[in-house]
Amino acid sequence: MAPTKAPDSSRRSDRSRRAIHDAALALVTEVGYRRTTIEGIAARAGVGKQTIYRWWPSKAAVLMDAFLDLAGRAAEDAGAGSGSGAGSGGTGEPAPGIPDTGDLAADLKLVLRATVDELNDPALEAPTRALTAEGIVDAKLGAEFVHKLLDPQLALYVTRLRAAQEAGDVRADVDPRTALELLIGPLMHRWLLRTLPLTHAYADEIVDCAVGGLAPRA
Amino acid sequence: MAPTKAPDSSRRSDRSRRAIHDAALALVTEVGYRRTTIEGIAARAGVGKQTIYRWWPSKAAVLMDAFLDLAGRAAEDAGAGSGSGAGSGGTGEPAPGIPDTGDLAADLKLVLRATVDELNDPALEAPTRALTAEGIVDAKLGAEFVHKLLDPQLALYVTRLRAAQEAGDVRADVDPRTALELLIGPLMHRWLLRTLPLTHAYADEIVDCAVGGLAPRA
Amino acid sequence: MAPTKAPDSSRRSDRSRRAIHDAALALVTEVGYRRTTIEGIAARAGVGKQTIYRWWPSKAAVLMDAFLDLAGRAAEDAGAGSGSGAGSGGTGEPAPGIPDTGDLAADLKLVLRATVDELNDPALEAPTRALTAEGIVDAKLGAEFVHKLLDPQLALYVTRLRAAQEAGDVRADVDPRTALELLIGPLMHRWLLRTLPLTHAYADEIVDCAVGGLAPRA
Amino acid sequence: MAPTKAPDSSRRSDRSRRAIHDAALALVTEVGYRRTTIEGIAARAGVGKQTIYRWWPSKAAVLMDAFLDLAGRAAEDAGAGSGSGAGSGGTGEPAPGIPDTGDLAADLKLVLRATVDELNDPALEAPTRALTAEGIVDAKLGAEFVHKLLDPQLALYVTRLRAAQEAGDVRADVDPRTALELLIGPLMHRWLLRTLPLTHAYADEIVDCAVGGLAPRA
């Protein structure tokens, strides 16, 4: 039952960690997730394979960390920027949250448009797709993905929607989690399956319908 | 354009084709998609590897055909059965369509509940997840997946929603494709990401919200 | 015990047989014996694989027949030509035999020089090497090779050497088979193992030594 | 000139190397060269295929090394043993050489009889035939075979024959390489082609004739 020796993370090389992150993201974007290999990442990062195996259990885990790191750095760069939008990852920074101007539809459109932009960002598309796909098939990884990346953003929606409920813009008997999926679900569906192009207009349309459906009965 | 040599499909062994389908589905269900190998499928089907490579370009393609075949056979078995629901695949048979009782919400609930049941069916879950995930990462395969498996069912929704538009239950300025995604999107989101359990109650809730949002303004 | 059906050789296509011979020889010369395949021979000959399997038990057997055919045709072409030499194959034709001018050494030099020329002929080298090598490893094939190709020529030596024994040029207690190998053995050794170039001068040297060794003691 | 990547031979596993040698020799003896496969060797040696491909370019090369190793170990075991004879390989040890008792014929008979015994040794026959045959067809391999295995022994003959020339037992104008082939050629010819059984008597006969032919004219 001895845990086979836990590596001492205080001695970990930050240089290598970053190089591995960068190599992983670059390779996934360049050659796709399937053709990205641990050996390839190690070679590209100028790192021994063991250094990867020492700190991560799988290729997907490497990519996940790399992605979290990327999101974290992006958030840092953004600084006090306003509409950071969804998908920015849940890293420590004081997540900006969804604005509350009193106009629910307008607020949601702002955020959903930002999400559309992110999903259409070529630098993020490949790793995001890879991680999502992996999580769909591998429940354990999927749970981690949801917990670390998705939940933090979704919580923002829950907050805003609760506020809307209190303001009387949304029926009290609707679960905010359901309301949120009414917004995010269609977006993700179109993006994941590539059925039709993902545009701001589409985001607006979804928001209009969803907000209408969530509003209290006349 | 000559792809090196096209095999003569009239001489194809039906016996082998079926054995490969069965083996592929069984293995994906038993050991998961990643651990399902072409060699494994060939061995299980009692077939030479080349017989697989001769007719399919990839593991995913094999599974796709196997799944289409399964859906086709299921549809055949169902025959004139009542509410076969979504997910039954688009094979030639006179697809049953979504009932039109005049009560849009009730009709959609019926179909969405059936879809929920299918997604929760342990025999279908693994291959469906595998194919969806593969399609998310591989655009070509994804297009095929959407075209062969998804579109045929979605067309049924489009039909029903157009009828609803004519009946005045849905605003005329809403694109039926968007309306449809308002229903399917949340369901798939929850199923794919496993954020929360997928239940009939959830389907009903989605339908209620969506139908409300799609209805003409008061 | 039924011999699985003996093909009717009277209906055999001569056209195909020749095409197969030619293809086999050409391929062996061009790409080497190892890389020559039955499929390749069939394709090159414009023939179905089964046509080869019907009439020959192995690749080596095809090549052997092809080689015999080649030797036969060469002998035919040569017609009444004098010094056909060794290696001409034992096909029906009235094999010319080794001349008997009374000068044993001179007669043998003539024949051995011809053999040297044949072994150095680039058109014959590859198939001869291939068949010899195959026979070295496969005893059954080797026996056939010796019986069909080698023995007929060696018999000529035996005849000439017996005549020499009667003429008193060779000791009576020497087995002509041994005497013959004293001449052929060194030649073949140098050719097979490529230790040194195979020349007329070498043939002469061998003959001189061998004839000296075979002569009656002074 | 960089051949894609040279493995670091200082880290090579000696255990694996030996296991591969043993497996190769065993398989060639048991099932024959043609049916010996790299996969089979790897499996029998308990080794990954890549470990073979990393260090050898072909099946024949593996067998060659295995054979050299075998000869080397045999020579070591023999130690200061007397007439080890030909075929013992040219490994570093102070090769015993051919005795020089003054009686050339007797000395050569001793050595040639030993060679006959070696060629008839069932443990050595299969690999020796396989290597020889492979070398006949593949010039590169053949050169290696001659250089590493054959030349060292032939050098012993050259030495002894030069001594015989100085002693006046052999004509001075005969190339020792030719003289040597007069002895070895017939032996190899009979063994390779299996024309007749290879016996001590035959070796003696060859020596008598050859020594007679090499002797100065009366």
Add this chain to the structure above:
DNA sequence: TCATAAGCGAGACGGTACGTCCCGTCTTTAT
């Protein structure tokens, strides 16, 4: 202060699966 033990680069190792090439058999169609 310096041995000593960790992380590290490198890469050999026993393996699994890949996708390809042929094997020898069998079946189909045409002559």
Add this chain to the structure above:
DNA sequence: ATAAAGACGGGACGTACCGTCTCGCTTATGA
């Protein structure tokens, strides 16, 4: 019935990676 064509079950090929395991080589304490 032979022949051309080629699909089939099978086996081996040589390659690419997997995850584990030594190797020397730094680096960074803690005895």
